[in-house]
Amino acid sequence: xxxxxxxxxxxxxxxxxxxxASNLAAQVALTGRRVGVVDTDIxxxxxxxxxxxxxxxxxxxxxxxxxxxxxxxxxxxxxxxNTGGGEGRDKLAGKELYLFPSSIxxxxxSQILKDGVDFNRLNEGxxxxxxxxxxxxxxxxxxxxxxEETLLSIAxxxxxxxxxxxxNQDFQGTSVTVDIARSLDVPNLFxxxxxxxxxxMNRPEFNKEIERLFNAAVISVMPLxxxxxxxxxxxxxxxxxxxxxxxxxxxxxxxxxxxxx
Amino acid sequence: xxxILKKIRETSFFKELSDDASSAVAARALARRFRPGDAVMRxxxxxxxxxxxxxxxxxxxxxxxxxxxxxxxKVGPGESVGEIALMDELPRSAGVxxxxxxxxxxxxxxxxxxxLDDRLDVSLGILRGLSHRLRFSTKYIETAIDWSQKTAExxxxxxxxxxxxxxxxxxDDAKAAQLxxxxxxxxxxxxxxxxxxxxxxxxxxxxxxxERRKKEFDQITGTEFYAKLKEQAQELRRKRASG
Ligand SMILES: Nc1ncnc2c1ncn2[C@@H]1O[C@H](COP(=O)(O)OP(=O)(O)OP(=O)(O)O)[C@@H](O)[C@H]1O
Ligand SMILES: [Mg+2]
Numbered sequence: 001x002x003x004x005x006x007x008x009x010x011x012x013x014x015x016x017x018x019x020x021a022s023n024l025a026a027q028v029a030l031t032g033r034r035v036g037v038v039d040t041d042i043x044x045x046x047x048x049x050x051x052x053x054x055x056x057x058x059x060x061x062x063x064x065x066x067x068x069x070x071x072x073x074x075x076x077x078x079x080x081x082n083t084g085g086g087e088g089r090d091k092l093a094g095k096e097l098y099l100f101p102s103s104i105x106x107x108x109x110s111q112i113l114k115d116g117v118d119f120n121r122l123n124e125g126x127x128x129x130x131x132x133x134x135x136x137x138x139x140x141x142x143x144x145x146x147x148e149e150t151l152l153s154i155a156x157x158x159x160x161x162x163x164x165x166x167x168n169q170d171f172q173g174t175s176v177t178v179d180i181a182r183s184l185d186v187p188n189l190f191x192x193x194x195x196x197x198x199x200x201m202n203r204p205e206f207n208k209e210i211e212r213l214f215n216a217a218v219i220s221v222m223p224l225x226x227x228x229x230x231x232x233x234x235x236x237x238x239x240x241x242x243x244x245x246x247x248x249x250x251x252x253x254x255x256x257x258x259x260x261x
Numbered sequence: 262x263x264x265i266l267k268k269i270r271e272t273s274f275f276k277e278l279s280d281d282a283s284s285a286v287a288a289r290a291l292a293r294r295f296r297p298g299d300a301v302m303r304x305x306x307x308x309x310x311x312x313x314x315x316x317x318x319x320x321x322x323x324x325x326x327x328x329x330x331x332x333x334x335k336v337g338p339g340e341s342v343g344e345i346a347l348m349d350e351l352p353r354s355a356g357v358x359x360x361x362x363x364x365x366x367x368x369x370x371x372x373x374x375x376x377l378d379d380r381l382d383v384s385l386g387i388l389r390g391l392s393h394r395l396r397f398s399t400k401y402i403e404t405a406i407d408w409s410q411k412t413a414e415x416x417x418x419x420x421x422x423x424x425x426x427x428x429x430x431x432x433d434d435a436k437a438a439q440l441x442x443x444x445x446x447x448x449x450x451x452x453x454x455x456x457x458x459x460x461x462x463x464x465x466x467x468x469x470x471x472e473r474r475k476k477e478f479d480q481i482t483g484t485e486f487y488a489k490l491k492e493q494a495q496e497l498r499r500k501r502a503s504g
Contacts, residue, residue, distance in 0.1 A: 002501065119489075119490060119493050120493070123493075123497065146481055148486060151481075151486075151487070151490055152490065155490050155491070155493070155494035155497075156494065156497060166467075168467065168468070171467060171468075171469050172469055172470060172473060172474065173477075175469045175474045176474055176477045176478050176481070179474065179478045180478065180481060180482070183478075183482060183491070184490075184491060184494050185494065185495070185498060187498075209467055210467070213467060213469055
């Protein structure tokens with residue numbers, strides 16, 4: 001039985017992908033599963049911040065692998081062995097959670113954008129990460145929109161979670177993303193709303209309306225929260241504040257991941 | 262006897278009467294007793310007397326289009342039925358039935374008008390009582406009109422500014438207060454429904470331009486890159502499914 005690829009995507013930027021992906025990965029790791037997180041947002045990587053990985057600590061990256069300069073084995077950063085410093089993250093101590101970061105060096109970013117990402121190479125990387133780290137779940141944090149790397153991530157995922165804000169601007173692009181995911185035969189497609197206003201919370205009609213628009217299941221409605229904004233991606237919010245409304249809504253997603261076929 | 266006098270003075274119709282005038286009324290009235298279900302008045306009957314309830318309750322009933330009974334109102338101790346019909350001489354507009362054991366005083370039309378002829382103090386007392394009720398009714402009607410106008414204009418501020426049913430409502434304006442209270446809760450329900458509809462409208466503003474959706478989809482899926490990607494993805498899923 002091979003591990004599953006879970007892509008977290010949104011059509012627009014700043015929707016909360018990186019926060020959702022990192023917190024979901026952490027929640028799944030807390031259940032004892034072996035989890036990986038790949039940052040395929042090579043244009044504007046960010047998820048490493050949530051795991052407390054900074055430029056100095058960052059060793060080999062996904063860019064090195066894509067350019068044939070490193071093996072996937074060298075890229076995986078064991079988060080569970082590097083805790084201490086963040087109150088929420090400390091709960092991951094001893095857990096099997098590996099981060100595969102993208103380079104944050106400008107030169108390397110422009111290089112990879114120039115060369116493009118090869119589907120087979122990226123895919124080989126993902127499959128190798130799963131087999132060498134014996135992963136149950138590999139989360140992919142993507143770049144917003146529908147550029148080539150994102151299409152690659154969608155094409156290879158077993159589970160795709162599309163994050164959207166309750167905003168008409170998001171809806172148009174999200175609808176195209178849903179159509180693409182269907183066309184690429186993604187087996188498990190879910191919608192999660194983030195930055196929802198109080199009027200959207202606990203309103204079954206609201207969820208129904210979103211489901212009507214996209215013909216896909218809404219599995220979580222996460223509130224817009226000052227506490228989340230205040231956290232400013234410094235820490236894994238759902239670990240630090242497990243009983244917060246946002247954390248509870250995020251955790252609604254977990255069973256859908258664990259039960260997906 | 263003293264008991265009956267006290268009860269007469271407690272009715273809204275006779276409450277402005279002096280002791281002496283109340284005795285005059287008591288002397289002319291017939292004590293009546295009804296069993297539960299007894300008809301006190303029938304709809305369409307000539308209005309030839311009126312009743313003041315001393316004990317027990319009456320229901321005022323009419324029938325709807327299907328012939329089913331509708332209870333318009335209930336009347337209890339201190340309240341009277343049929344007094345207005347006596348004065349405007351129209352037939353009974355509704356039936357009256359005893360709900361439980363009822364003690365009442367009946368004043369026939371003749372006895373009532375004799376009383377008005379003979380006793381200026383009784384006439385004045387009754388006029389005073391009626392004026393008092395009229396003044397209350399007018400005040401409540403004015404309030405109801407004001408509230409309906411505001412409701413029609415969508416101004417529900419009075420719901421916050423008003424105490425619906427003042428506990429101090431005197432017995433003779435309790436009905437009017439009830440009407441206002443009913444009006445008040447109606448306005449509140451109207452407002453709630455309106456707020457619900459507003460939310461509903463807000464929710465329904467989510468719309469997707471389907472034509473644009475299709476165009477953008479075609480743009481992405483029409484490329485050579487996409488065709489190849491789709492092929493590779495299919496291949497990948499086949500491989501994973503088989504092992
Ligand atoms: N529910 C929320 N309430 C308030 N702020 C939030 C919420 N979710 C995320 N944020 C904030 O929004 C910003 C964007 O979040 P995040 O980086 O997770 O989004 P993203 O989709 O990964 O963005 P990008 O497209 O730039 O990669 C961050 O500052 C984060 O703290
Ligand atoms: Mg991000």
